[in-house]
Amino acid sequence: MRSTLTPNQAAVLFFIFLTGSSIINIPAPLILFSHNGAWISLIATGMFGLLLLIPIVSLARRYPGMTFIQYTSKLMGKPAAIFLGVIFLSYQIQMAAGIVMDIAMFLKSSMMRSTDYSIFIIFSFLAIAITIRVGVGKFVGMFGLLMLSVMVFIVFNVLLSSANFNWHFLLPVVDDGVKPILHGIYFISGFPYGEIVLFSMILPFVKPQSSDRTGRKMALALLLNTASLLMVTLATLLTFGPIAGERKYSMFEVARTIEITEIFQRIEALMGYSLIVASFMKASIVLFTSHITLNHLLGLPHENRQLIFPLALLCAIISISVGIRGEANWNFIVSGINPLWGLAAFVIPIVLVYFVSLLRKKKT
Template structure:
């Protein structure tokens, strides 16, 4: 089969998928929910993400070469499997539209205020659809280099902001008890760790072999993502203190505070690049997964790419129609609807299929 992935490429894609838009968007709402315990919420949610990965890898090794919908058909019947596939597809379309909507809002509000929001959405989806048309094997290699540049800029930004940190802002941790911690854990599990379920559709692109350590490499990607999210969250708290939960596009705002001599100033351009590129990569992966899911539901060949542009057009319409309602509506979608949507359309179906698999005999390997 063409466009096969190596375990390392799959791990890079997972890291990109988890880090993508979250590294810029997560800190502010998470701090708003969990206050100074936000970094602990990340640890708790990452542990839940590892449990989800464990279930996915167990099913992938038990049914090699099959994606989530295919082995669900064997376990719970094709009608129910197709229904679960439809739930996953709605979730993916919602995600793709939301990610591009967020990039467009960022560009429109922070950099190019005189440019119409719709133009950004159309151009971004055009770039995304053309990227995934080349095949997962090719864009996976490109994304590795791009995410490396993004992480270098993020670490650079965090390091230069150190003189402005106030370490007293880290305390108290549990000023309002454990409820904020649980709220923050629920939020960040929904975005991004609950989204790991979606990778059950892409694992068949990797030939799983005994001793290839694919599971460990994916687990490392999750832990590395958690480390970076903790770093950017702590940097936001240490910079803004009590108002950290109100600073949208947190790392972009942190970059604006950096002023070390005349050389290191106005570094928000680097964070703007990081946000746009990281979100673009995640949008590409999500639209690719949506194409796989729709192809599977319709019973088309696995390598079919004819539905990519129609899917992109549909997501473009959603992004434009929802985006014109304003940022307040967008914030409500991210913080309230998205985690619940992911729980219903991704996590619960995985738990259902995993539970049923416990009572089925392991299929014979041909």
């Protein structure tokens, strides 16, 4: 497999993937589940993400140039690799469809109410498919600059909204016991931290170096992501208090509260840009890895690009069909089914393959 990424680029791509749509979509449902203990749920699940990095990075080092599908086939046989790979692929397709559907729902509910959301989905997937055809080594540079602009706007939003913060909203922390905190941990263990297993399909693209610090740099990216999510979650909680969990696209809503003289108004346009661009980048990464997964399951070389547009079309159809059932049905899938699906499709397979590799190593 041709190496096209440096460790720094891999860490940047990892941060983009983790932060992407989560920095706008996570705060409201997390606060709804965990109440004032949302920050505790975030820290705990961030530690879970760090632990999950261990098997991902270790397997990438032990089997350089091989993806999850390839070293699973080597360790457990082709039938097991196909079985785990199909489950692995199903979750990636669901992720791509869901991310783009979020973009469409946001545009329809906040900006273009008279436009059918299927239009947004079709054109979003068309743009994503065109983007990933150029290759990961090329679009990662553009994504880094775009993510920098997103983070600048997010920090700018938080700083301006600090004038509206009410620090009394942070108390009491665990008034309802630990159950809400555990509920929040369950929710974000699926999105975004359980999803990091997807990078087992990207690490083979990283150029090997004499002093391999890829794992450390990815761990730093994960810690920066956790800090970013803590920042926006606390900003939402301090602004809206008890009703923070009811504010969907919370940073967009926080931006609406900003009004400093006549200079800083209508800041929510920057948050709208941030949500769309960040979600677009994450969806591109997911469709890129799902395309590689599909190629390997079919025995095709990863350079093959013939299936990109058909795969994007499939994701678009799924996105439209799920969206037809309504936003309430989608919210149930994200908060109830998604964490279990991620555990079964991502977390359990990578841990299983990791333990098999350890047993094989002991025997040899």
